[in-house]
Amino acid sequence: MSDLSPVSAPLDGRRVVVRGSGSIGQRHARVLAMLGADVATWPVRPRAGASDSSGPAVHILDDASGPAALAAADLVVVATDTARHVRDTIEALDAGTGRILVEKPLAPTAAAAQPLASHPRARDVWVAAPLRAHAGFRHLLTLVDVVGRPASAHVRCQSWLPDWRPERDYRASYSARADEGGVLRDLVHELDYAEVLFGRPSTLAAHLDHAGPLDIEAEQAATLLWQTATATVTCRLDYITRPPTRGITIHGPEGSLEWDLPTATVTHLDATGRATTRSFPADLDRDTIMATQARAALEVTPGAAPAQRHTAGAPATLAEGLATLGLCDHARAIS
Incomplete structure (x- = not known):
């Protein structure tokens, strides 16, 4: 993994939950931890190797501890199966998390995403666009x-x-x-x-x-x-x-x-x-790209002007x- 020591301030104190612990979820968790965030992963299914020992420590949640962690998180990354994206995003929004970054694609179809589109906190959702x-x-x-x-x-x-x-x-x-x-x-x-x-x-x-x-x-x-x-x-x-x-x-x-x-x-x-x-x-370093996207997801709001979002490398x-x-x-x- 690359050295992601940031030029700007680290994400110390930012609380992040990564929902899903497949390869993309583990990468999100590893990159965010390297940036200084307090990261926890909440696997959909218990799995060995959900935390990567080669990087900073990442907490592992379960169905008992996960909901409370969502409520306290500044950012939740939804990296579950596509069919679960809308459901898992709405769960995090309803729990009170700050912002959501949903992996692509947002849903199997636009119609399947309508419950999220009509959610009162839809303005707090990013869609991954690395x-x-x-x-x-x-x-x-x-x-x-x-x-x-x-x-x-x-x-x-x-x-x-x-x-x-x-x-x-x-x-x-x-x-x-x-x-x-x-x-x-x-x-x-x-x-x-x-x-x-x-x-x-x-x-x-x-x-x-x-x-x-x-x-x-x-x-x-x-x-x-x-x-x-x-x-x-x-x-x-x-x-x-x-x-x-x-x-x-x-x-x-x-x-x-x-x-x-x-x-x-x-x-x-x-x-x-x-x-x-x-x-x-x-x-050419995928972790560097994910770090830029993650930082922007936390530091820029989805409601910011397009020029500000584009300059920061923010998601969609x-x-x-x-x-x-x-x-x-x-x-x-x-x-």
């Missing part, structure tokens, strides 16, 4: 208008699902399940950041592929095309590509931009073809998470 915490993305956001309008963009996130967790049968993962997985839910971060860059789609066309080399029920690939007020965007999401590729290319009348995640670089070509490339090596608001989930629902409906 790509917003990349320094490369925040740099890209400052340059996106430089290429001029109208723009065209191609978003890509393509990889080989069996390589994600080689020690586990990918067919047993949530990614393979039609009700919780598939590339639209799994790779929803790509749709989220595209909306930050270009705004909400006014039109959408979609093609989903369920057939392919993987033996899974969920869609293995999705190709989307949409229009916004400032850009035409194509997007390719799939589980069936080797070697992997991830990033965005933007073209306009005054030049082009490319954000390449595997190399953590942003390249700007001006109208004459002169290239300027900046590298962001810290973006609940409204933004619901809008992106609705885009996924629409793509499935029309494909």
Whole structure:
């Protein structure tokens, strides 16, 4: 794990509960503890190894001690199965916790998330969007208008699902399940950041592929095309590509931009073809990204102005998470 000693003040005294102790829940807990927070995990099911001994101590809760911990927490991270996200978030809000950070996707569908959307404390909910915490993305956001309008963009996130967790049968993962997985839910971060860059789609066309080399029920690939007020965007999401590729290319009348995640670089070509490339090596460390997101979730409010949230690398608001989930629902409906 990286040294996450922060330049700004540590999170000493901040109380955090991580609901769920799978791999993502354990990573959240470890990163928050390294930042100085007082962290406890509340597993859905008792499990060995819920705490990582390689990092600072993390308390383990159970069903008897968990509810009281929710009430006292400054932040609750919901990292349970997707089908439980809404229920676990509402439980924490009703208990009185300060803020919630819900892992993606927010729910299987936008309709399933409506009980949360109508909750009186919905304004206190963040939706995980770690790509917003990349320094490369925040740099890209400052340059996106430089290429001029109208723009065209191609978003890509393509990889080989069996390589994600080689020690586990990918067919047993949530990614393979039609009700919780598939590339639209799994790779929803790509749709989220595209909306930050270009705004909400006014039109959408979609093609989903369920057939392919993987033996899974969920869609293995999705190709989307949409229009916004400032850009035409194509997007390719799939589980069936080797070697992997991830990033965005933007073209306009005054030049082009490319954000390449595997190399953590942003390249700007001006109208004459002169290239300027900046590298962001810290973006290659997943814990550093999660630390930026976690700090912003505690120090910035979801009601803050978009510019403040984007500069801090904050997650998506609940409204933004619901809008992106609705885009996924629409793509499935029309494909």
